[in-house]
Every structure is written in structure tokens, then in C-alpha cells.
Amino acid sequence: MKDVAARAGVGLKTVSRVVNGEPGVTPDTGRRVQEAIGLLGFRRNDGARVLRKGRTATVGLVLEDLADPFYGPLNRAVEEGARAHGALLINGSSAEDPDRERELALALCARRVDGLIVVPAGDDHRCPEPEIRAGVATVFVDRPAGRIEADVVLSDSFGGAREGVAHLVAGGHRRIGFIGDRPRVHTATERLRGYRAAMADAGLPVAGSWVSLGATAPERVSAAARSMPAGPAPVTAVFAADNRVTVTVVRVLAAGVRPVALVGFDDFEPADLLRPGVTVVAQDAAALGRAATDRLFQRLAGSRPSPARIELPTRLIARGSGEIAPAH
Amino acid sequence: MKDVAARAGVGLKTVSRVVNGEPGVTPDTGRRVQEAIGLLGFRRNDGARVLRKGRTATVGLVLEDLADPFYGPLNRAVEEGARAHGALLINGSSAEDPDRERELALALCARRVDGLIVVPAGDDHRCPEPEIRAGVATVFVDRPAGRIEADVVLSDSFGGAREGVAHLVAGGHRRIGFIGDRPRVHTATERLRGYRAAMADAGLPVAGSWVSLGATAPERVSAAARSMPAGPAPVTAVFAADNRVTVTVVRVLAAGVRPVALVGFDDFEPADLLRPGVTVVAQDAAALGRAATDRLFQRLAGSRPSPARIELPTRLIARGSGEIAPAH
DNA sequence: CTGAAAGCGCTTACAG
DNA sequence: CTGAAAGCGCTTACAG
Numbered sequence: 001m002k003d004v005a006a007r008a009g010v011g012l013k014t015v016s017r018v019v020n021g022e023p024g025v026t027p028d029t030g031r032r033v034q035e036a037i038g039l040l041g042f043r044r045n046d047g048a049r050v051l052r053k054g055r056t057a058t059v060g061l062v063l064e065d066l067a068d069p070f071y072g073p074l075n076r077a078v079e080e081g082a083r084a085h086g087a088l089l090i091n092g093s094s095a096e097d098p099d100r101e102r103e104l105a106l107a108l109c110a111r112r113v114d115g116l117i118v119v120p121a122g123d124d125h126r127c128p129e130p131e132i133r134a135g136v137a138t139v140f141v142d143r144p145a146g147r148i149e150a151d152v153v154l155s156d157s158f159g160g161a162r163e164g165v166a167h168l169v170a171g172g173h174r175r176i177g178f179i180g181d182r183p184r185v186h187t188a189t190e191r192l193r194g195y196r197a198a199m200a201d202a203g204l205p206v207a208g209s210w211v212s213l214g215a216t217a218p219e220r221v222s223a224a225a226r227s228m229p230a231g232p233a234p235v236t237a238v239f240a241a242d243n244r245v246t247v248t249v250v251r252v253l254a255a256g257v258r259p260v261a262l263v264g265f266d267d268f269e270p271a272d273l274l275r276p277g278v279t280v281v282a283q284d285a286a287a288l289g290r291a292a293t294d295r296l297f298q299r300l301a302g303s304r305p306s307p308a309r310i311e312l313p314t315r316l317i318a319r320g321s322g323e324i325a326p327a328h
Numbered sequence: 329m330k331d332v333a334a335r336a337g338v339g340l341k342t343v344s345r346v347v348n349g350e351p352g353v354t355p356d357t358g359r360r361v362q363e364a365i366g367l368l369g370f371r372r373n374d375g376a377r378v379l380r381k382g383r384t385a386t387v388g389l390v391l392e393d394l395a396d397p398f399y400g401p402l403n404r405a406v407e408e409g410a411r412a413h414g415a416l417l418i419n420g421s422s423a424e425d426p427d428r429e430r431e432l433a434l435a436l437c438a439r440r441v442d443g444l445i446v447v448p449a450g451d452d453h454r455c456p457e458p459e460i461r462a463g464v465a466t467v468f469v470d471r472p473a474g475r476i477e478a479d480v481v482l483s484d485s486f487g488g489a490r491e492g493v494a495h496l497v498a499g500g501h502r503r504i505g506f507i508g509d510r511p512r513v514h515t516a517t518e519r520l521r522g523y524r525a526a527m528a529d530a531g532l533p534v535a536g537s538w539v540s541l542g543a544t545a546p547e548r549v550s551a552a553a554r555s556m557p558a559g560p561a562p563v564t565a566v567f568a569a570d571n572r573v574t575v576t577v578v579r580v581l582a583a584g585v586r587p588v589a590l591v592g593f594d595d596f597e598p599a600d601l602l603r604p605g606v607t608v609v610a611q612d613a614a615a616l617g618r619a620a621t622d623r624l625f626q627r628l629a630g631s632r633p634s635p636a637r638i639e640l641p642t643r644l645i646a647r648g649s650g651e652i653a654p655a656h
Numbered sequence: 657c658t659g660a661a662a663g664c665g666c667t668t669a670c671a672g
Numbered sequence: 673c674t675g676a677a678a679g680c681g682c683t684t685a686c687a688g
Contacts, residue, residue, distance in 0.1 A: 048379055088420065112374070270596070270602075
């Protein structure tokens with residue numbers, strides 16, 4: 001900038017004005033400065049700018065895994081939200097590791113991001129980052145964070161699961177299985193609660209062997225999906241509590257002898273290409289991202305509402321697998 | 329930092345030394361400084377640091393769409409590569425819009441990212457960013473950039489398509505269709521070239537009606553997929569040149585009367601759940617990301633090889649759809 | 657309309 | 673082992 005000023009024969013401040021399109025520069029002076037900028041290939045250094053201005057126009061996003069298709073639309077929605085406010089997105093994967101999550105959040109704070117959007121690592125029940133409590137505006141998405149008091153944007157896991165299971169009940173099923181993630185994962189327990197509520201609503205009992213919580217590894221899920229439709233109280237339908245579980249269950253059921261109905265939580269790519277199509281309770285990952293970003297920028301704009309829990313509705317999409325009649 | 333120095337009764341430089349773990353501080357002094365840091369909740373401002381050091385420890389990634397599942401693993405791989413070098417990732421979507429791509433690249437340059445990884449917008453044949461030519465280390469991935477001389481990391485589209493089509497030929501097919509993206513998309517023409525090469529290798533003619541290039545919108549692709557197995561010279565197999573095309577073709581063929589064999593370029597999520605499973609020529613998006621990041625950091629480390637075109641091999645995965653025998 | 661001085665929070669290059 | 677001075681590239685708050 002100094003070079004540009006020298007070249008154009010003006011002061012530093014004038015260059016600054018031209019670069020930032022501020023008023024108070026004669027057209028002629030402006031032109032001279034522009035010329036010098038072009039000649040020297042000058043680009044404003046936003047880092048230096050930030051140092052004075054305070055705001056970095058940067059948002060940090062910490063999620064579980066950038067490679068997970070579920071987070072793609074969320075990621076993109078946050079980007080778009082940030083972009084609408086002239087901000088860039090720095091993001092990273094926690095890889096479900098609380099230490100790595102913390103490390104990432106700290107690095108983002110050291111870069112002085114204006115705000116942080118965090119998908120908390122699944123099993124982190126420790127108190128999160130002191131810096132978040134200290135000051136950086138933060139919104140949690142997809143899962144609630146430990147015991148922290150902060151904004152959180154979630155899908156309605158309870159209501160969605162309840163609706164999905166009620167759909168099976170309405171189809172005539174009375175023995176329905178539930179396969180979900182480990183109990184320490186919040187969404188898993190919420191969805192289980194929804195399952196139990198739907199069963200209770202219909203006055204149906206739940207046998208112990210119909211509920212299976214645990215790692216979403218294919219081996220464990222396969223075993224559960226194989227055993228439930230067998231035995232003394234065989235289920236005629238299964239509710240799969242997330243997309244990893246659903247995909248495995250589809251495989252197992254396709255290989256089984258009797259048709260078993262299936263409703264899954266989370267939509268997944270070509271669920272409609274399968275025969276039968278997979279009926280799902282879809283959550284809107286992009287809407288989650290949008291809501292979180294909106295909330296964040298409201299806070300950045302100075303609004304100070306007390307921390308809220310925002311729940312977004314889910315949507316049941318019937319495609320066939322959930323409409324299979326019970327085999328008595 | 330000034331406050332910490334005052335509180336600990338030391339100079340600024342001593343605080344700096346402690347914060348950065350530099351030697352030359354007595355344990356006792358170190359302790360006092362650490363205490364003051366804890367008390368004041370001090371965090372180094374990396375922005376200020378960067379201003380002096382020159383390097384930002386930040387890598388920029390510009391791709392088509394953060395929400396696209398294909399780019400998830402690439403995104404993650406770049407993140408991991410950057411992380412291994414202590415760098416953070418700023419990324420954004422070009423949304424296939426050359427202007428937006430340029431705007432993003434400029435914003436990243438203004439932030440003084442150390443390096444840039446770019447998936448060029450599909451149809452950009454203009455000369456790309458002057459700043460890239462000017463200096464920021466840049467590696468292009470997945471598609472070559474205009475006419476620029478820079479590193480580019482690609483999948484072997486030609487070889488992959490050739491292998492996929494040869495697989496169909498080996499299965500007894502003699503009339504094979506090709507459905508791909510618009511001709512201005514580099515990968516589309518490369519794959520078409522691979523198709524033609526495989527047909528030529530086998531001494532098979534290619535009828536004009538067997539080749540369809542154009543937008544990957546479902547309507548157009550459906551029309552092509554419906555017409556090819558009909559008419560006077562009906563194809564018995566189709567090669568779909570990318571995953572968007574493949575998904576649409578699967579839908580159409582499933583609804584058709586005669587079985588038509590299918591091989592797709594790009595793997596997609598539950599291609600193995602479908603009946604039959606979809607045979608694909610898979611490219612390794614994570615490997616693309618890794619190779620690009622490696623190349624970038626080699627340059628950042630000071631190595632100055634001349635720009636290279638790095639091609640990664642693809643892998644044929646037979647799952648059933650590509651092994652359907654020709655219906656004569 | 658224009659510019660010189662001070663300062664954002666750190667590090668570099670020195671000197672003690 | 674320790675610290676004062678200068679400077680990274682910009683903007684803020686003034687003064688002319």
C-alpha cells in the first residue's frame with residue numbers, strides 16, 4: 001500500500017479510501033491510485049485489516065466428518081449463510097474425538113473467528129471449551145453440547161421417531177423393533193423415546209429383545225436385524241434410528257426369508273432407487289445449517305436473546321419399505 | 329499480551345517466548361507468565377502473528393459444491409493433509425459459476441492463504457485468476473484449468489472409461505451406448521474418448537445414436553436412456569459417464585422391458601444395495617485430495633518442479649449390472 | 657478533499 | 673536469560 005501511495009503521489013489514507021470505495025476522493029486522484037494499484041498488482045491484505053477492525057469476517061464450523069454425506073448440505077448451508085454476510089468459512093472435522101474437537105475450536109478462536117458453529121462430538125459430556133463460555137458466539141447443531149448454556153439447533157428426533165413408528169403401527173404392525181446408536185448419543189435416546197411413545201400411544205407392549213442400542217458397526221447391527229424377526233416374539237417391522245443403521249438393515253432384510261417392514265431415520269441418497277424404496281423420516285440438514293447460521297449472525301449483530309433450543313420438524317417419506325404389511 | 333507482561337512483571341518478548349514454547353526462559357519466570365496467562369484468559373491472536381510471520385498456515389479449497397457427496401472425501405483429505413502441516417482449511421463452493429469462483433479465489437488470496445486447491449468450474453475456459461499466475465501456489469484437482477500452467481491432479485478418465493467399456497465388450501456386448509455430460513466438460517470428453525478407444529480396440533463400430541452428450545438433468549438423460557435400447561440398432565449395454573447420469577439411467581433401465589447392462593463412472597453410496605448392484609469405474613476422491621495437498625505442500629516447502637499433470641488410476645468394481653448378458 | 661500520526665497484537669533483530 | 677525498539681500492513685481519529 002505504501003508503494004501504491006508513493007507511486008500515485010498520495011498519502012496512505014487516500015489509497016485506503018480508494019481500495020475500500022470510501023467517499024472523499026476526487027475522480028482524478030482516484031484514477032491515479034487505481035492505475036498504481038494495477039501496475040503494482042496490489043491486493044489489500046485482509047489480515048492486517050482485520051487486526052485493526054476487530055472482526056475477521058470468518059465463521060468457524062466444526063463437525064464430525066467433512067466426508068460424511070449428511071454434513072454436506074449442512075456445510076453448504078453454513079457457507080451460504082456466511083457468504084450472505086460477507087464472511088468466509090473455516091471448517092474442520094472433529095473425527096468424533098473430543099480432544100481434536102477442542103483443539104480445532106481453540107485454533108479457530110486463535111484465528112479470532114467471529115463465530116463458531118459446532119456439531120459436538122457424540123459422546124462428549126465434559127464441559128466444553130472455556131473460550132466458548134468466555135466469549136466467542138457459538139451455536140451448536142445437530143446434537144446438544146454437554147451442559148453448556150448456548151443456542152442449539154436440532155431436528156425433532158423424538159417427534160420424528162414417534163411419527164415413523166406410528167406409521168408402522170397404522171400399517172397394522174404390533175411387534176416393531178428398534179435399532180439405534182449407543183445410548184450416550186443424544187439423538188439415539190431421543191429417537192428411542194419417540195419409539196416408546198408411539199408404542200405406548202397404541203397401547204402396544206415392547207419386549208426387551210425388540211430394542212437394540214449400540215455401535216453402528218455393520219456386524220452389531222446385522223446381528224440385531226437378523227435376530228429380531230426370528231425367535232418367539234418375532235418383529236414384523238423395524239425402525240432404524242439413523243442412516244448408517246438403515247443401510248445395514250436393508251442389506252440384512254433383503255437377504256431374509258420373510259418380508260419385514262422398515263422405516264429409517266435420515267434420508268439417504270438413492271433410497272428411492274431400491275426395491276422397495278426405503279421409507280424414511282427425513283431431516284433437513286440444510287435447514288439445520290441455515291437456522292444455526294441465522295442464529296449466529298443475529299448474535300453477531302448484537303442481539304442478546306437467552307440461549308434457545310430450536311427444534312426443526314422432520315418429514316415422513318413413504319417409499320414402500322414402510323408400507324409392507326405385517327407377516328403374521 | 330501487554331497485560332500478561334505487566335501482570336507477570338516481565339517484558340513482552342518473554343511472554344512471546346513462553347506462549348511459543350521458545351527456549352531461554354527460567355522455569356520460575358515461565359511459571360509466573362503461565363499464571364498471568366491463566367488469570368487473564370489470554371489467547372495468542374494468530375492474526376497478528378501471521379502479519380509478522382508471513383505465513384498464515386491456512387489453505388484455501390475452492391470446489392463446486394460442498395454439499396456434493398463426491399467432494400466430501402476430497403474435502404476431508406485436504407483437511408487432513410493441511411492438518412498434518414498445522415494448517416487450517418478455508419473452503420467454499422463455486423456453484424459452477426466462474427465469477428463466483430474468481431471472487432472466492434480473490435477473497436482467499438486477500439486472506440493470504442499459503443496455498444490454493446481449486447476444482448475449476450466446469451466450463452471455464454477463460455484464463456483464470458491473475459493472482460494465481462502471479463504467485464499463490466495453486467494446485468487444480470479433478471478437472472484441468474483453462475490454459476493455465478499449473479499442477480493438476482486428475483483421475484484417469486480416459487483409461488477408466490476404456491476399461492469400463494472393455495468390460496462390457498468382454499461380456500459379449502457389441503452395441504454399447506454412451507451417455508455423458510456436456511462436451512465442454514473436460515472429463516466428459518475424456519471419457520467419451522475412452523469409450524471410442526475401447527470400441528475401436530474391439531473393432532466395433534459406433535452408431536451416432538449411441539452417443540449422447542449434454543446436461544446431466546434427469547429429463548435429458550432419461551430420454552437418451554430410453555431411446556438407445558429401442559430403435560433399429562438397439563444397444564444392449566450403456567456406459568454412464570458420471571454418477572448423476574448413472575443414477576438416472578438406473579431408474580430408466582429398471583422400468584424398461586429388456587434387461588440392459590450398465591457400467592457407470594464414479595462410485596456412489598449404496599450402489600451395492602441395488603438389485604442388481606451397479607458396476608462402476610470408481611475414482612478415489614480422497615486420493616485426489618491427498619495428492620493435491622501433497623503437491624501443494626511440496627511447493628510450499630520450496631520445491632520448484634515444473635507443473636505436472638498427475639493422473640490417478642480408477643478401479644472397476646463389478647456388482648452385477650455390468651455383467652448382464654446381451655439380449656440379442 | 658487529503659494526509660501524518662498512532663495503534664491493532666504480535667515477532668524480528670538486537671543489545672544487554 | 674531478558675527486554676526495548678522497530679515493523680508486519682492496514683485503519684482510526686484527527687487535523688489541515
